Amino acid sequence: MSSPSPRPQTTAQTMAEKILSQRGDRAVYAGDLAVVEVDQVMVVDSIAQSFIERMERDLGAVPKFPERVSIVIDHVAPASTVSVAQAQKEAREYAAQTGVRLFDVGRGICHQVLMEEGLARPGWIVLGSDSHSTTYGAVAAFGTGMGATDIALAAASGKTWLKVPESVKVTFVGDLRDGVSAKDVALEMIRVLGADGATYQSIEMHAGGRFSRGERMTLANLCVEAGAKVGLVVPGGEILDMYDVPQWVYPDPGAIYVQQVEIDLSALNPRMSAPNEVDNVHDVSELRGLRVDQVFIGTCTNGRIEDLHEAAAVLRGQKVAPGTRLLVIPASSQVMEQAMEDGTLLTLQRAGAVLGTPGCGPCMGRHQGVLAPGEVCVSTSNRNFIGRMGDKDARIYLASPAVAAATAVMGKIALPGDVVGVGA
Numbered sequence: 228m229s230s231p232s233p234r235p236q237t238t239a240q241t242m243a244e245k246i247l248s249q250r251g252d253r254a255v256y257a258g259d260l261a262v263v264e265v266d267q268v269m270v271v272d273s274i275a276q277s278f279i280e281r282m283e284r285d286l287g288a289v290p291k292f293p294e295r296v297s298i299v300i301d302h303v304a305p306a307s308t309v310s311v312a313q314a315q316k317e318a319r320e321y322a323a324q325t326g327v328r329l330f331d332v333g334r335g336i337c338h339q340v341l342m343e344e345g346l347a348r349p350g351w352i353v354l355g356s357d358s359h360s361t362t363y364g365a366v367a368a369f370g371t372g373m374g375a376t377d378i379a380l381a382a383a384s385g386k387t388w389l390k391v392p393e394s395v396k397v398t399f400v401g402d403l404r405d406g407v408s409a410k411d412v413a414l415e416m417i418r419v420l421g422a423d424g425a426t427y428q429s430i431e432m433h434a435g436g437r438f439s440r441g442e443r444m445t446l447a448n449l450c451v452e453a454g455a456k457v458g459l460v461v462p463g464g465e466i467l468d469m470y471d472v473p474q475w476v477y478p479d480p481g482a483i484y485v486q487q488v489e490i491d492l493s494a495l496n497p498r499m500s501a502p503n504e505v506d507n508v509h510d511v512s513e514l515r516g517l518r519v520d521q522v523f524i525g526t527c528t529n530g531r532i533e534d535l536h537e538a539a540a541v542l543r544g545q546k547v548a549p550g551t552r553l554l555v556i557p558a559s560s561q562v563m564e565q566a567m568e569d570g571t572l573l574t575l576q577r578a579g580a581v582l583g584t585p586g587c588g589p590c591m592g593r594h595q596g597v598l599a600p601g602e603v604c605v606s607t608s609n610r611n612f613i614g615r616m617g618d619k620d621a622r623i624y625l626a627s628p629a630v631a632a633a634t635a636v637m638g639k640i641a642l643p644g645d646v647v648g649v650g651a
């Protein structure tokens with residue numbers, strides 16, 4: 228005889244339970260419904276039109292707290308077609324009328340911009356009209372993606388409701404070897420959990436003091452590729468210097484997890500996700516030698532200054548292989564400025580990179596580097612589904628910026644050590 232399992236006899240809470248309890252009006256546990264305050268609602272260009280329609284036509288509402296709403300024009304920026312231009316024009320007009328924040332063409336990718344602007348903070352609830360809104364978990368914000376209707380309801384009321392997710396605990400032990408990066412860790416984590424292995428769950432990452440904010444963003448960003456509702460990194464390291472972290476965001480000892488996983492960082496090699504699923508992860512050495520038409524370094528996963536530095540370290544004094552294109556798109560205008568100031572862009576340009584406007588670039592195949600049938604691309608992004616970057620017969624391999632850069636120099640999948648003079 229089976230009966231519904233009783234609530235565990237503990238008041239100890241996971242990080243997701245802690246945040247949703249604190250931001251709601253009662254203590255909640257996995258499976259409960261939580262009604263919570265929303266600190267920031269983020270709308271991207273591609274969704275702006277349906278968001279505005281839901282607000283004006285369906286709800287007849289204006290944003291309750293305009294300062295808590297941001298529209299970012301990033302996915303197809305600058306506009307590629309008349310209809311895209313029209314949608315962006317309407318988004319600008321809406322922002323001017325309602326007083327919500329607008330980050331226009333060139334400011335950068337939504338998640339990077341919100342983080343730079345301090346619009347995601349420890350303990351905050353941040354809803355985005357974009358699946359990679361899990362990125363805010365890097366700073367212990369409960370960040371999650373929702374559709375236009377839910378986003379509009381949150382903007383109109385200042386609140387949202389959601390089922391409290393169960394949690395998976397991922398503990399990182401050991402230290403990364405040289406040449407292995409947070410991207411490799413993130414890909415390994417997705418392999419271990421599986422592409423739908425954490426569906427509607429919270430991936431709670433225990434990293435101690437390891438990882439910078441940018442690296443934590445890479446980790447939290449990929450969590451949605453395991454189906455997770457949210458990806459929370461327990462605050463530590465530089466996060467403690469950068470933010471006031473309230474004690475109540477930390478998980479309690481004795482909290483209940485549906486799964487616990489340990490990843491030994493010292494055992495990791497550079498990793499690569501092969502077509503057509505993000506969890507199809509291999510050591511780069513297994514895929515080495517495959518001819519590559521295009522390399523793309525950028526996106527909300529790996530378009531930050533440290534990523535461009537990693538790439539420049541490999542590309543300095545080198546040339547992109549004939550027959551291979553290298554596109555580099557900084558994640559934001561701030562990243563672009565830093566990379567200009569410190570000479571990184573010059574290094575990349577001299578190596579033969581094509582530099583693009585801060586934004587999503589060709590990540591989802593809308594413009595600026597769409598792939599032809601049969602082409603192979605190595606990308607630092609987070610998705611390699613069929614048709615993601617253009618034709619359905621193009622193939623996408625996901626890797627770290629260092630591996631992407633080495634691949635560009637060699638014209639085929641390569642490790643930084645394969646480039647003469649690097650790491651020697």
Ligand SMILES: CC(C)[C@H](C(=O)O)[C@@H](O)C(=O)O
Nearest residue numbers: 273274302356357358359591
């Ligand atoms: C356009 C946007 C809604 C989409 C997402 O939700 O993630 C895009 O950013 C992506 O990466 O596929």
Ligand code: SF4
Nearest residue numbers: 359526527587590591
């Ligand atoms: S960079 Fe790519 S993954 Fe990130 S928000 Fe833009 S399209 Fe989505």
